Amino acid sequence: MLDADFFRRWMTVTTASVDREADRLTALDSPIGDADHGSNLRRGFTAVSTVLEKEAPETPGAVLVLAGRQLISTVGGASGPLYGTLLRRTGKALGDAAEVDEARFAEALRAGVDAVMQLGGAAPGDKTMIDALVPAVDALSHGFGAARVAAEQGAEATTPLQARKGRASYLGERSIGHQDPGATSAALLIAALTDADSDTHTDKE
Ligand code: ADP
Ligand code: MG
Secondary structure (H helix, E strand, O other), X not given: OEEHHHHHHHHHHHHHHHHHHHHHHHHHOOOOOOOOHHHHHHHHHHHXXXXXXHHOOOOHHHHHHHHHHHHXXXXXXXXXXXXXXXXXXXXXXXXXXXXXXXXXXXXXXXXXXXXXXXHHXXXXXXXXXXXXXXXXXXXXXXXXXXXXXXHHHHHHOOOOOXXXXXXXXXXXXXXOOOOOHHHHHHHHHHHHHHHHHHOOOOOOO
């Protein structure tokens, strides 16, 4: 079962990994964007980790709702409201259960991804974070490891695509040949699930 501690760890591990990869995310955002994706997410997730430590929400849903709200209020770029919506909507779908199983989490994350698609209007194949998130959610019934692989493959598969949403879409065909920064950070977020999970070691199940 996944408890509030697990979801806090998910956010902390994501913060560390975004921090470590910020330069790469920003480098990916320079040919097809405005070179701020790494710094946007670093600022956002650092604020998430800080507020989670301060307020210590007690349920999985409350952790994600607070994290999402913090991203929305801290990140100016497109990715802030989108990731914020992802986490907030996922958190809302988890309700106020003290623990959730992986199937329930997968269902909630699907609701979160649907909300991102509704907010941003992107579909799979538009060269956005959706191209990592949708395959990840589809694979989640096979475990966090499978979701991670699916998200990483989804992010890599954005390279030959032409962007149809967000800043990169202004470039038209010139967006082809570059991996999407948001799909890359989405893969980091999903990969962090396996690390948050392996940190549980003992007394799981
Ligand atoms: P900005 O584009 O405002 O500078 P960021 O650089 O932080 O914001 O984030 C860019 C990423 O956001 C893109 O690589 C893409 O994955 C994602 N993105 C942009 N617009 C959308 C959208 N409408 N739907 C889904 N994802 C989007
Ligand atoms: Mg940008």
